[in-house]
Amino acid sequence: MSARLVPPGARELPALTELRLEVRAFLTEQVAAGAFVPHVDTWLTRWDRDFTRELGRRGWLGMVIPTEYGGQGRTYLERFVVTEELLVVGAPVAAHWIAERQIGPSLLRYGTEEQKQAFLPGISRGEVVFGIGMSEPDSGSDLASVRTRADRVDGGWRLTGTKVWTSGAHEADAFFALARSAPLDPARRHDGLSQFIVDLRAPGVTIRPIISMGGDHHFNEVHLDGVLIPDDRVLGEVGQGWSQVTSELAHERSGPERVLSTFQLLAAAAQAMDDGRLPTDPGLGRHVARVAALHHMSFAVSTALEHHEDADTAAAVVKVLGTTGEGDIADYVDTLTASGWALDEELDTLLRAAILQRPGFTLRGGTNEILRGVIARGLGMR
Amino acid sequence: MTDRPDQHEPRQPHELAAPTTPDPDLVDVLTGLFADYRATRSTPTAVVDLDRGLWRRLEDLGLTRLTGSESSGGSGGGWVDAAALLGLAAAAAAPVPLAEHDVLGGWLLEAADLPNDGGLRTVCRPDPSGVALNVTWAREASSIVALWEDRDQWRVADVPVGRVAIEERRNLAGEPCDTVEFDLDDLETGTVVAHEIGEQFHLRGALARSAQVVGAMERVVEVVLEHVRSREQFGRPIGRFQAVQHLVADIASETALARAATDAAVARAAASDWQDPGMLFAVGVAKSCVGHAASVVVRGSHQALGAIGTTLEHELHTLTKPILARRSEYGSLQDWDETLTALASSAGHDRLWTLITTGRAKPRRSDA
Numbered sequence: 001m002s003a004r005l006v007p008p009g010a011r012e013l014p015a016l017t018e019l020r021l022e023v024r025a026f027l028t029e030q031v032a033a034g035a036f037v038p039h040v041d042t043w044l045t046r047w048d049r050d051f052t053r054e055l056g057r058r059g060w061l062g063m064v065i066p067t068e069y070g071g072q073g074r075t076y077l078e079r080f081v082v083t084e085e086l087l088v089v090g091a092p093v094a095a096h097w098i099a100e101r102q103i104g105p106s107l108l109r110y111g112t113e114e115q116k117q118a119f120l121p122g123i124s125r126g127e128v129v130f131g132i133g134m135s136e137p138d139s140g141s142d143l144a145s146v147r148t149r150a151d152r153v154d155g156g157w158r159l160t161g162t163k164v165w166t167s168g169a170h171e172a173d174a175f176f177a178l179a180r181s182a183p184l185d186p187a188r189r190h191d192g193l194s195q196f197i198v199d200l201r202a203p204g205v206t207i208r209p210i211i212s213m214g215g216d217h218h219f220n221e222v223h224l225d226g227v228l229i230p231d232d233r234v235l236g237e238v239g240q241g242w243s244q245v246t247s248e249l250a251h252e253r254s255g256p257e258r259v260l261s262t263f264q265l266l267a268a269a270a271q272a273m274d275d276g277r278l279p280t281d282p283g284l285g286r287h288v289a290r291v292a293a294l295h296h297m298s299f300a301v302s303t304a305l306e307h308h309e310d311a312d313t314a315a316a317v318v319k320v321l322g323t324t325g326e327g328d329i330a331d332y333v334d335t336l337t338a339s340g341w342a343l344d345e346e347l348d349t350l351l352r353a354a355i356l357q358r359p360g361f362t363l364r365g366g367t368n369e370i371l372r373g374v375i376a377r378g379l380g381m382r
Numbered sequence: 383m384t385d386r387p388d389q390h391e392p393r394q395p396h397e398l399a400a401p402t403t404p405d406p407d408l409v410d411v412l413t414g415l416f417a418d419y420r421a422t423r424s425t426p427t428a429v430v431d432l433d434r435g436l437w438r439r440l441e442d443l444g445l446t447r448l449t450g451s452e453s454s455g456g457s458g459g460g461w462v463d464a465a466a467l468l469g470l471a472a473a474a475a476a477p478v479p480l481a482e483h484d485v486l487g488g489w490l491l492e493a494a495d496l497p498n499d500g501g502l503r504t505v506c507r508p509d510p511s512g513v514a515l516n517v518t519w520a521r522e523a524s525s526i527v528a529l530w531e532d533r534d535q536w537r538v539a540d541v542p543v544g545r546v547a548i549e550e551r552r553n554l555a556g557e558p559c560d561t562v563e564f565d566l567d568d569l570e571t572g573t574v575v576a577h578e579i580g581e582q583f584h585l586r587g588a589l590a591r592s593a594q595v596v597g598a599m600e601r602v603v604e605v606v607l608e609h610v611r612s613r614e615q616f617g618r619p620i621g622r623f624q625a626v627q628h629l630v631a632d633i634a635s636e637t638a639l640a641r642a643a644t645d646a647a648v649a650r651a652a653a654s655d656w657q658d659p660g661m662l663f664a665v666g667v668a669k670s671c672v673g674h675a676a677s678v679v680v681r682g683s684h685q686a687l688g689a690i691g692t693t694l695e696h697e698l699h700t701l702t703k704p705i706l707a708r709r710s711e712y713g714s715l716q717d718w719d720e721t722l723t724a725l726a727s728s729a730g731h732d733r734l735w736t737l738i739t740t741g742r743a744k745p746r747r748s749d750a
Contacts, residue, residue: 004600006638009645010399011653012739020739077398088735263735271731273723285722289670292663292738293643299399300642306395317635369628376627379607379634 005378006314007304009296016081023060023085031089038090040330040350041261041357044167044218044364046092052126055086061096062124065104070121076251080302084256084295090264094168094218099123099130102252103176106195110236110244115197119174131175133163133198133222134245141370143178144189144242148224150181150196156230157181159196162223165364169207169220174199177224178241193241197233198224214356252365254301254315259294259322261361262329265350266291269333277344278336287332290325294318313378316371323361323368330354402649404466408459411443412467416474426700430477430556432522437478437502446480447500450488454498461589461652465644468590469597472708475700477557479504479519481590487527489586494538494573503527503540507583512564516711520560521548529583530569536580539564539572555703582656585665587712589651592644592668595708598701599637599672599679605698606630606686613688626686633682636675643671650741660741666722673715676705 012020030051031038039046055061063079065071072078086093104123107116122128139145148161159179169175175198182192200207204227210219236244266287272278298318304311333351362368376382419436440446449464450456459467464485471480479502487503501524506514508528520526526546528539546562553559610621610630620626647664658664680702684691691698709715726734729743737743 004638004641005634006642008401008403009642009649010401011649013398013400015393016398073392075393075395075398077395078393267731267734270726270729270734273727274730280723280727282716282719282723284726285666285719285724286670286674288722288726288734288738289643289667289719290639290674292667293639293646293671295738296646297639297642303395303399303401306399314638317638320631321635321639372628372631373624375631375635376621379603379630381607381610381621381627381630 048092056126087260131172133177148179150179190242195235250315316374327358465593468593472594472597473601537572640675663741669718
């Protein structure tokens with residue numbers, strides 16, 4: 001039935017809950033010990049290599065990477081509960097987020113044996129940190145219009161162009177860059193794109209900060225000036241870049257980070273209502289209900305992906321609803337406070353950060369306008 | 383920082399997550415049955431009465447007693463199957479009291495160990511003076527199952543319709559939704575049932591209504607899709623316009639969220655036979671998501687269908703009116719959002735996530 005957009009739900013069994021509680025106990029301990037201060041949108045804004053390495057030591061990174069490549073050989077469902085627990089507690093997970101979510105699975109699927117051996121163990125230990133270079137100054141939602149050029153040279157390629165909104169590039173070791181390796185054919189614009197593994201310390205790479213409206217530095221402009229990429233750092237097949245970057249989108253779009261970016265604010269608001277610092281208001285229950293339903297929906301998509309079922313449309317549904325909801329939480333709490341102040345340092349800090357980060361929620365990883373188009377396609381309307 | 387914990391045993395996906403889908407054979411039977419019903423029914427009317435022919439067909443298939451125990455003449459079905467039946471019947475706008483007769487009435491009779499002759503039942507909770515408002519299908523029933531709070535205990539009475547006074551009314555959907563006045567003697571002599579029965583009744587009613595509303599909303603999405611694919615303006619189907627695509631995407635997404643919330647509550651109910659202490663939260667999540675989705679779906683579907691969707695002859699109102707009528711039963715949307723707010727604020731900062739994942743703010747000892 002075309003009206004059913006999302007795979008049927010599944011119930012979490014005790015073996016999974018056990019892992020959830022193990023991660024939760026560790027995180028509770030870390031917060032109590034002051035190892036990190038819980039925050040919002042930490043998968044973009046809180047970078048802590050020591051914490052990332054500790055997760056690697058505990059076997060909570062590279063969870064879906066097979067053990068022969070230094071990973072944990074576990075399931076997407078186990079990865080799901082670990083990431084949920086990390087996000088709800090507002091842990092500093094930005095350093096490994098891209099590598100763990102996208103780079104590892106892409107390398108596993110498209111990488112050569114040598115590339116897998118070279119990068120996957122380091123990703124799983126939390127030691128190798130990756131970014132991803134997709135958008136450009138003139139290419140946002142229309143990704144196929146990228147103009148970064150890959151020119152064939154002896155033994156490899158030279159990359160020339162500019163990538164923008166590259167999260168954490170100033171701290172990362174490498175990134176995947178999508179570039180045009182053959183001239184644009186307007187009739188087949190998805191052809192001629194390729195992915196390259198770029199060492200961010202290589203000659204010709206210049207990284208400049210793009211400062212966000214709150215004054216923080218998370219994004220960068222990465223300028224590539226004839227950067228030499230040896231043949232063994234081409235990812236997958238030359239000319240297949242488009243299908244490679246789009247094949248993993250369901251994982252990127254359906255995860256709990258599309259729902260839980262402001263969970264710490266929601267939790268602080270619940271506490272403030274209980275303490276009488278915020279007025280009791282049924283809007284809290286409404287937002288809590290949506291988060292709970294999205295938790296089930298995101299888990300259902302994860303279950304489908306575990307069974308290698310197509311879930312592109314379902315992932316778009318999770319992302320539209322989840323990112324709208326996490327932003328609405330920020331706006332909701334703002335409407336409850338007098339003069340934009342709750343007169344509570346913890347709540348104010350979380351609220352301000354959430355309001356400033358909110359515009360990005362419904363932009364990154366495919367804007368909601370693009371995703372509604374994906375949903376419409378899934379419904380057979382285009 | 384500690385050493386890496388011992389290597390875990392590798393787990394297979396089936397050890398980690400259990401699917402909660404209804405019996406596929408049952409779904410096949412129901413899909414065929416209701417497709418047939420839709421194809422042969424008369425055009426929509428403003429007033430909707432019980433379809434006795436359909437009721438008999440459902441009876442013959444054992445579907446009117448789907449959740450009754452086999453020893454009491456029921457089919458022994460669980461909540462997952464019952465929710466599928468309620469949803470598909472609602473999608474067909476079938477005027478039959480499946481929720482009242484079986485899921486609620488039949489259950490109460492069994493809980494009170496009262497005989498069930500299979501005659502058509504509806505169900506209600508009369509106030510201390512013996513009056514119950516908004517009793518769906520009362521005039522069509524042979525007997526009304528009353529759940530009555532008698533001081534600090536709950537009683538269940540199965541009262542023949544001849545012993546009550548009925549003031550006939552209709553709800554927004556045009557269905558019988560009567561005021562029923564009981565003789566207090568009939569209620570006072572009802573069978574005392576466990577306290578949890580009284581508490582569960584409201585939750586079971588709310589979840590049954592959620593299952594019905596979601597089923598109806600899924601059909602609305604189909605109706606909208608059929609329309610925007612076939613209706614042409616400016617030389618093309620209106621579904622080709624991006625504004626319309628986004629409107630429909632929002633309707634479908636809200637419906638999917640309501641479905642996820644309802645299925646999760648149904649799965650929890652089925653897995654624990656309603657004993658899970660997280661049921662109040664789970665049902666609240668379903669009721670809240672379903673209720674808010676209804677606003678988006680009703681508004682958006684009528685917008686997509688244009689003026690034709692506002693006419694009596696069109697199918698749309700046979701879905702949207704019951705959606706609105708049922709979302710407010712067994713607690714208004716506001717009531718349920720307030721209940722969730724109370725649960726969330728008493729869970730507080732540190733237990734909100736535990737509440738969301740387990741339905742309980744306080745962990746059981748085994749949860750650490």
